[in-house]
Amino acid sequence: MKLSQIGEFGLIDLIAKHEPKLPSTLIGIGDDAAVLKAKNKYQLITTDTFIENVHFKLKRTSFFDLGRKALAANISDIAAMGGYPTHALVTIGLPKKITVKQVQQLYRGINSLARRYQIDIVGGDTIASPREVVISITLLGEVEKRHLLTRSGAKPGNLILATGAFGGPASHKFVIRNSSFVIRLREAGLIAKKRLATSMIDSSDGLMRSVLELCKASRTGARIYEDLVPIARGASLAQALYGGEEYELVFTVNKKNLSKIMDRLGKLVKVSVVGEMVPHKFGVKLVDSYGRIKPPKSGGYEHFI
Ligand code: ADP
Numbered sequence: 001m002k003l004s005q006i007g008e009f010g011l012i013d014l015i016a017k018h019e020p021k022l023p024s025t026l027i028g029i030g031d032d033a034a035v036l037k038a039k040n041k042y043q044l045i046t047t048d049t050f051i052e053n054v055h056f057k058l059k060r061t062s063f064f065d066l067g068r069k070a071l072a073a074n075i076s077d078i079a080a081m082g083g084y085p086t087h088a089l090v091t092i093g094l095p096k097k098i099t100v101k102q103v104q105q106l107y108r109g110i111n112s113l114a115r116r117y118q119i120d121i122v123g124g125d126t127i128a129s130p131r132e133v134v135i136s137i138t139l140l141g142e143v144e145k146r147h148l149l150t151r152s153g154a155k156p157g158n159l160i161l162a163t164g165a166f167g168g169p170a171s172h173k174f175v176i177r178n179s180s181f182v183i184r185l186r187e188a189g190l191i192a193k194k195r196l197a198t199s200m201i202d203s204s205d206g207l208m209r210s211v212l213e214l215c216k217a218s219r220t221g222a223r224i225y226e227d228l229v230p231i232a233r234g235a236s237l238a239q240a241l242y243g244g245e246e247y248e249l250v251f252t253v254n255k256k257n258l259s260k261i262m263d264r265l266g267k268l269v270k271v272s273v274v275g276e277m278v279p280h281k282f283g284v285k286l287v288d289s290y291g292r293i294k295p296p297k298s299g300g301y302e303h304f305i
């Protein structure tokens with residue numbers, strides 16, 4: 001079977017059946033970050049890789065922005081668990097033609113965020129790559145036990161909320177710009193600390209994929225109302241639903257907490273209700289402006305497809 005037949009998520013399901021054996025592994029494969037039991041807190045670990053011509057084109061992306069984005073994507077996964085980042089390992093694969101100055105710029109980008117979010121770069125690996133630039137960052141973080149938020153706590157009847165707007169990055173394919181991504185660490189921290197959400201994910205692979213993953217982990221279905229989807233300026237509804245790389249937060253809340261969320265989180269960021277969790281048997285569906293219920297067209301951004 002070819003990878004194109006099962007796609008990234010089919011492949012992960014196939015290879016990632018590893019059941020945790022160590023008593024210290026609280027959550028293994030399947031969330032935004034792994035969760036390990038530590039003394040008073042939980043330890044979080046996540047990793048993300050960016051490769052030239054898949055995620056970005058060097059002609060349209062500066063090394064500074066690439067470095068920032070690679071770290072930002074990881075910070076977003078730690079944030080989505082309700083935690084904060086601490087230590088990073090940075091691996092770079094570089095073709096010989098790359099200049100020292102370009103690598104220094106990449107690190108300037110990484111370090112600018114590392115400083116801002118108090119992350120120590122504690123190691124990594126440097127390798128030659130035959131053709132494309134690759135950057136892979138592993139980020140560790142911590143979360144207070146009572147603040148941990150996973151993908152799996154949503155219940156039917158919960159509202160589905162999202163920060164910011166969607167589709168912006170998809171309408172600028174292959175371009176990484178400072179302005180084209182956000183880091184919702186503060187917002188996620190507030191949601192976690194006030195214990196206002198029942199589940200949370202960051203929307204790296206698109207709004208629809210985020211909802212699918214929350215539903216899969218929580219064993220629920222969902223209705224997403226097309227009219228309620230916050231669409232970035234210049235983007236289409238399809239790009240907003242399926243595009244990806246927004247790094248917004250998608251989370252679920254008990255209806256009785258909605259006004260509290262809107263009051264508190266609304267001061268930091270635009271928050272939209274986009275739909276509702278329903279029982280698992282109803283599946284994950286879209287509702288158009290005429291009230292017609294239909295299946296999503298795609299599962300969001302997926303490698304190999
Ligand atoms: P995210 O978009 O939040 O970074 P992914 O969709 O990349 O998450 O991954 C989903 C889950 O599958 C995560 O728990 C991740 O650690 C795990 N995963 C992805 N690829 C592999 C792999 N090759 N081996 C083991 N686990 C993997």
Ligand code: MG
Nearest residue numbers: 032077202204
């Ligand atoms: Mg994620």
